[in-house]
Amino acid sequence: MRPVVQAVFRLLTGFLFACHGAASLFGVLGGAHGGGTVPALQWPGWWAAVIELVGGALVALGLLTRTAAVICSGSMAYAYFSVHQSNALFPIDNGGEPAVMFCWAFLLIACLGPGAYAVGPLVKGGRAPAADERATPVPTS
Secondary structure, eight states: OHHHHHHHHHHHHHHHHHHHHHHHHHOOTTOGGGSSOOOTTOTTHHHHHHIIIIIHHHHHHTSSHHHHHHHHHHHHHHHIIIIITTTOSSHHHHTOHHHHHHHHHHHHHHHHOOOSSOSHHHHTTSOOOOHHHHOOOOOOO
């Protein structure tokens, strides 16, 4: 089940991240910070929203997954340390829990890969391996 669970985790994490980007860029789903959009080309908000939308979509699809996940993880680390950390020491106190969770979730995806049902292998001209073909044996002690 590991490749399938990995794929579901990748899909949901990427989709939720892309929703944040869409909210900030287009004002949908409640908009940026409770309403409206981020001004075009504003640093770092607009650029972060582009990374969220594009990177989240790529991760959700399983296309350039590891590269997109590293960029998404880095953007959340930057967001945490530049926006949240100065307000308080712990994420629960500074409102940085989503940034921390996305950062580590994308780092996990970057390390483990896309799992099953990724679009990447199809674009490269091959076929996407089925879930049971991608499974790796778990060492026993």
